[in-house]
Amino acid sequence: xxxxxxxxxxxxxxxxxxxxxxxxxxxxxxxxxxxxxxxxxxxxxxxxxxxxxxxxxxxxxxxxxxxxxxxxxxxxxxxxxxxxxxxxxxxxxxxxxxxxxxxxxxxxxxxx
Amino acid sequence: xxxxxxxxxxxxxxxxxxxxxxxxxxxxxxxxxxxxxxxxxxxxxxxxxxxxxxxxxxxxxxxxxxxxxxxxxxxxxxxxxxxxxxxxxxxxxxxxxxxxxxxxxxxxx
Numbered sequence: 530x531x532x533x534x535x536x537x538x539x540x541x542x543x544x545x546x547x548x549x550x551x552x553x554x555x556x557x558x559x560x561x562x563x564x565x566x567x568x569x570x571x572x573x574x575x576x577x578x579x580x581x582x583x584x585x586x587x588x589x590x591x592x593x594x595x596x597x598x599x600x601x602x603x604x605x606x607x608x609x610x611x612x613x614x615x616x617x618x619x620x621x622x623x624x625x626x627x628x629x630x631x632x633x634x635x636x637x638x639x640x641x
Numbered sequence: 642x643x644x645x646x647x648x649x650x651x652x653x654x655x656x657x658x659x660x661x662x663x664x665x666x667x668x669x670x671x672x673x674x675x676x677x678x679x680x681x682x683x684x685x686x687x688x689x690x691x692x693x694x695x696x697x698x699x700x701x702x703x704x705x706x707x708x709x710x711x712x713x714x715x716x717x718x719x720x721x722x723x724x725x726x727x728x729x730x731x732x733x734x735x736x737x738x739x740x741x742x743x744x745x746x747x748x749x750x
Contacts, residue, residue, distance in 0.1 A: 564740075571727055571740035630729075
């Protein structure tokens with residue numbers, strides 16, 4: 530059984546640029562969630578995707594958007610990057626109705 | 642929304658010691674998970690424990706849902722236990738997780 534994989538592992542972007550982060554869900558899971566973890570804090574929920582549609586969103590602006598593909602993999606897109614977007618971005622997969630989450634290793638984004 | 646508080650915020654122990662980490666939550670939940678975040682950032686699921694007690698090797702967890710708290714016990718600590726421990730509960734009764742404030746555990750050889 531494969532776990533959750535995220536790419537890239539590290540990324541440096543300039544303020545105002547756009548970034549796309551990718552996540553492959555664990556085999557058998559159909560739901561993907563994205564979290565942002567700033568340094569020294571706990572992860573904050575960004576949004577969740579189920580059946581290729583957004584299924585709930587946290588307190589993040591519209592410049593944070595996402596996609597889920599038929600194979601349940603997912604992308605997180607962030608437009609007009611700001612310095613405060615620097616964080617570890619974590620992807621988690623699960624199966625609807627089963628509360629166990631599996632997290633990937635994350636993408637560490639630095640905005641300069 | 643639901644509030645999740647963890648204590649202590651920091652814990653430094655000698656190798657071989659035992660520890661108890663606490664997670665308090667402000668509303669009833671039907672799911673609670675404990676995670677260990679290693680120094681590389683990966684969140685490793687330790688327990689899914691909405692109620693009762695579970696054990697896995699040197700680790701065990703107890704959730705008392707009626708009193709809105711959960712405890713994580715680590716016995717005979719090893720240096721590899723170092724990292725940040727989070728508890729997490731669902732938001733609004735669905736599957737999105739609200740994480741606690743975390744406990745940073747440092748095990749000294």
